[in-house]
Amino acid sequence: MSAALLVGAMLAVTLGTALLALSQQRHWNAVMGTGSKPGNLPQRLGWLLISVSLVLTILRDGGSFGALSWPLQAGFGALLTSGALTWMPGVMKPLARWFGR
Amino acid sequence: MxxxxxxxxxxxxxxxxxxxxxxxxxxxxxxxxxxxxxxxxxxxxxxxPETRIVHAKREISYDLLLSRLPPDAASSDYINFVVPDERRPTIGFSYRGADGTFSDHELDPVTGRPLAVTDSRAGTGxxxxxxxxxxxxxxxxxxxxxxxxxxxxxxxxxxxxxxxxxxxxxxxxxxxxxxxxxxxxxxxxxxxxxxxxxxxxxxxxxxxxFAFVYLPWGIAEPFGGDLAKAAAAISGDYDPGARTGRAATLASVDAMKREAEAMWSAAEGVPVETNLVRILNHGDDSAVVYFRNTFPRDRVVLSEYVAVFNGNTGQVLQDFAKPPIGHASSWVQGAHFMQFGxxxxxxxxxxxxxxxxxxxxxxxxxxxxxxxxxxxxxxxxxxxxxxxxxxxxxxxxxxxxxxxxxxxxxxxxxxxxxxxxxxxxxxxxxxxxxxxxxxxxxxxxxxxxxxxxxxxxxxxxxxxxxxxxxxxxxxxxxxxxxxxxxxxxxxxxxxxxxxxxxxxxxxxxxxxxxxxxxxxxx
Incomplete structure (x- = not known):
């Protein structure tokens, strides 16, 4: 259960930061090319997932550990997102396709 | 603008x-x-490499370890044991000799005998x-x-x-x-x-x-400018005074340790174990035994329970728990020390x-x-x-x-x-x-x-x-x-x-x- 919560929190925060990045036109274009827009949904869902990761972290670790581990998890998730955008933007395409318009 | x-x-x-x-x-x-x-x-x-030992929970008799002290440690004013854990599997043992220099040893957690270890300051030193x-x-x-x-x-x-x-x-x-x-x-x-x-x-x-180093005047001010008093009030330091020169036998340190842990566990509501066993003025009738629990494994906040016993009678001299000012900074300090598990x-x-x-x-x-x-x-x-x-x-x-x-x-x-x-x-x-x-x-x-x-x-x-x-x-x-x-x-x-x-x-x-x-x- 504890490991599942940790993995869940990491997945949520990584997906959340990926969606926040996709909500910016610059990164959207890098992934999907020009001609479409991300809309508002990626940003809202991104913040929601980041909030979910906070809840999962506190459920697993409590507030005291959570206050330390959640910002570091979020930074690590953002690092993965940034790495994907830099070297493998294509891996974010399946995610972006859900929100294109 | x-x-x-x-x-x-x-x-x-x-x-x-x-x-x-x-x-x-x-x-x-x-x-x-x-x-x-x-x-x-x-x-x-x-x-x-000699300290590469897989840790297992063991009862350690400090009475036994004290009975095997090297001759120059028998009248030491400072003997320290660090209780082993999964990251530090040996018993840390150090004492101050008559000439004021410290001797550091690693003891085998099973036999209690000194290990012949590689002389290195390594990570901790x-x-x-x-x-x-x-x-x-x-x-x-x-x-x-x-x-x-x-x-x-x-x-x-x-x-x-x-x-x-x-x-x-x-x-x-x-x-x-x-x-x-x-x-x-x-x-x-x-x-x-x-x-x-x-x-x-x-x-x-x-x-x-390091506020004690950077702002000593402010910290010492409520204690009449005496930084040692401030340290004692905040971290439970205990000064037994000078040796009297009257020889005395130490009471059971193991019994005192059990009593200290029982006091802390009752106050905390969960088992609390000692990290450190210290004997001051060993072999003298002014001897005291000092136990400390600083780094709990299950939370960020430092605990810093300290119990001090009269070395000869085994009676509690001081049952110290961090004051509110200590608690206020304990989470921040614990986050930096990062000794949790x-x-x-x-x-x-x-x-x-x-x-x-x-x-x-x-x-x-x-x-x-x-x-x-x-x-x-x-x-x-x-x-x-x-x-x-x-x-x-x-x-x-x-x-x-x-x-x-x-x-x-x-x-x-x-x-x-x-x-x-x-x-x-x-x-x-x-x-x-x-x-x-x-x-x-x-x-x-x-x-x-x-x-x-x-x-x-x-x-x-x-x-x-x-x-x-x-x-x-x-x-x-x-x-x-x-x-x-x-x-x-x-x-x-x-x-x-x-x-x-x-x-x-x-x-x-x-x-x-x-x-x-x-x-x-x-």
């Missing part, structure tokens, strides 16, 4: 630039060694103190320098946020294929933003921990620490690269900063690897002049570090690639030497349950690979500009 804003930003830009240039190397050294300190006990196991004082002990100068660097880092973080105009729109941006200067700034901004809360917490908590968080700290190193190094690199192609790069100031940056970044990593290699190469009992084996390892660190500055000063930008090769070769050599001298290569260490050794080796292999990759990628930033010819005025 707009002009005021621009002026403020310019002022912050100036502050950010010059604080970074002046103190960047100290900050990098502290952050690098701090990052390694996260795994200091694991580095101890790697560097002191060198890397950890380097992180907090650069090992400069004179007048606490090292702690003041590190404190200044911590304060500078807080100012740099705030000023960096002020001068970074596109925090949101460039949050995820890294463009490695653009010009080196642009890519360096991207990496500096990215690494700064991703770990920002961590980078604030570390210097702030470090300053708080949360392994995923420990690794996140490690990654965060490396991110901090990247942030500091790229900041210094950006200063250098923004002067590439300009005549300024020929100035003595620029050349000095360049040499200090290269030696301060890749140089300290080389020196750390050399410290590990020296640990595996020096024979047992090695001495040179009056220096012990442990001191020779430390000398190897400083000598190699100094040499990297000279190398950087002579080769300038080309030194980056060569120093990366040096890191790769030394890291790989350290792993090989560990396998050859102890037989505990990664798979053997894993099968024997020595996760600490396997972990250090794995990090060294990754370091070697990353350094070799960097060396292949690195090119001198630009061809040197022709030096302007001197003209003779006729």
């Amino acid at each position: 707009a002009q005021f804003g621009d002026g403020f930003r310019q002022a912050m830009h100036w502050t950010h630039t010059w604080l970074g240039v002046v103190l960047g190397i100290v900050m990098f050294a502290v952050f690098w060694m701090g990052t390694l300190t996260i795994f200091a006990p694991e580095i101890d196991r790697w560097m002191i 060198f890397i950890y103190p380097f992180h907090l004082s650069l090992t400069i002990e004179w007048q606490n100068l090292g702690e003041w320098i590190v404190g200044l660097a911590a304060l500078a880092m807080l100012i740099l973080l705030i000023s960096g946020l002020v001068i970074h105009r596109k925090v949101v729109t460039e949050f995820f941006v890294f463009r490695p294929r653009r010009k080196a200067r642009r890519a360096t700034l991207d990496l500096h901004n990215l690494s700064s933003l991703l770990g920002l809360p961590f980078y604030f917490l570390m210097p702030f908590s470090g300053l708080l921990i 949360h392994w995923p968080l420990r690794w996140l700290y490690f990654i965060g620490g490396l991110g901090g190193c990247v942030m500091i190094a790229t900041g210094m690199l950006f200063w250098l690269s923004s002067r590439e192609g300009k005549l300024a790069r020929f100035s003595p100031g620029h050349r000095t900063v360049e040499a200090l940056t290269i030696g301060g970044v890749t140089g300290i990593i080389i020196a750390t690897c050399a410290f590990l290699v020296a640990n595996r190469l020096l024979p047992p009992g090695a001495t040179l002049w009056a220096d012990t084996r442990a001191e020779l390892e430390v000398h190897a660190f400083w000598l190699v570090w100094f040499a990297t500055f000279l190398h950087a000063a002579s080769l300038r930008a080309q030194a980056w690639a060569q120093q990366c090769w040096a890191i790769a070769i030394l890291a790989a050599t350290a792993v090989t030497l560990n396998a050859v001298t102890t037989g505990e290569h990664v798979t053997a260490a894993l099968s024997d349950g020595y996760l600490a050794v396997a972990g250090v080796d794995t990090v060294l292999v990754i370091t070697a690979g990353a350094a070799a990759w960097s060396a292949l990628k690195l090119r001198p930033a630009s061809k040197p500009l022709p030096v302007p010819a001197a003209h003779t005025v006729e």
Whole structure:
């Protein structure tokens, strides 16, 4: 259960930061090319997932550990997102396709 | 108003630039060694192979250990036992001799007998103190320098946020294929933003921990200016006074330990165990026995329960628990000490620490690269900063690897002049570090690639030497349950690979500009 919560929190925060990045036109274009827009949904869902990761972290670790581990998890998730955008933007395409318009 | 804003930003830009240039190397050294300190006990196991013991919970009789004291410890005014745990599996034993010098030993947790261990300061004895004082002990100068660097880092973080105009729109941006200067700034901004809360917490908590050094007058003021009294009130220090000279037999320390733990557990509602057993004025009728629980495994906050017993009667003299002012800072201090048993968080700290190193190094690199192609790069100031940056970044990593290699190469009992084996390892660190500055000063930008090769070769050599001298290569260490050794080796292999990759990628930033010819005025 504890490991599942940790993995869940990491997945949520990584997906959340990926969606926040996709909500910016610059990164959207890098992934999907020009001609479409991300809309508002990626940003809202991104913040929601980041909030979910906070809840999962506190459920697993409590507030005291959570206050330390959640910002570091979020930074690590953002690092993965940034790495994907830099070297493998294509891996974010399946995610972006859900929100294109 | 707009002009005021621009002026403020310019002022912050100036502050950010010059604080970074002046103190960047100290900050990098502290952050690098701090990052390694996260795994200091694991580095101890790697560097002191005789302490590679799989920990198991055992009842340790301190009465038995005290019955076997060396003759010069029997009348010591200070005897200390550190209770073993999964990261430090041996019983730490130290005492102060009649001449005032300390003797440190590692005891076998099963037999209680002293282990013949490799003489090394390793992680706990060198890397950890380097992180907090650069090992400069004179007048606490090292702690003041590190404190200044911590304060500078807080100012740099705030000023960096002020001068970074596109925090949101460039949050995820890294463009490695653009010009080196642009890519360096991207990496500096990215690494700064991703770990920002961590980078604030570390210097702030470090300053708080050393408030006794930085702000002694304020802390001592409510205690009539007596800092020792303040320390006693906050951390439970106990002074038994001078020895009376009347011999006395110590009551059962094991019974006192049980009583201390029972008191703490009743107060806490969960089992609380002692981390430290200390006997003051042993063999004298003024003897006291001191127990402390500082680092609970299951939470961030330090507990710092202290119980002091009369050594002869076994009666409680002091049942100390941290006062409210202590609790107020305990979480912040515990977050910095990081002695809790949360392994995923420990690794996140490690990654965060490396991110901090990247942030500091790229900041210094950006200063250098923004002067590439300009005549300024020929100035003595620029050349000095360049040499200090290269030696301060890749140089300290080389020196750390050399410290590990020296640990595996020096024979047992090695001495040179009056220096012990442990001191020779430390000398190897400083000598190699100094040499990297000279190398950087002579080769300038080309030194980056060569120093990366040096890191790769030394890291790989350290792993090989560990396998050859102890037989505990990664798979053997894993099968024997020595996760600490396997972990250090794995990090060294990754370091070697990353350094070799960097060396292949690195090119001198630009061809040197022709030096302007001197003209003779006729």
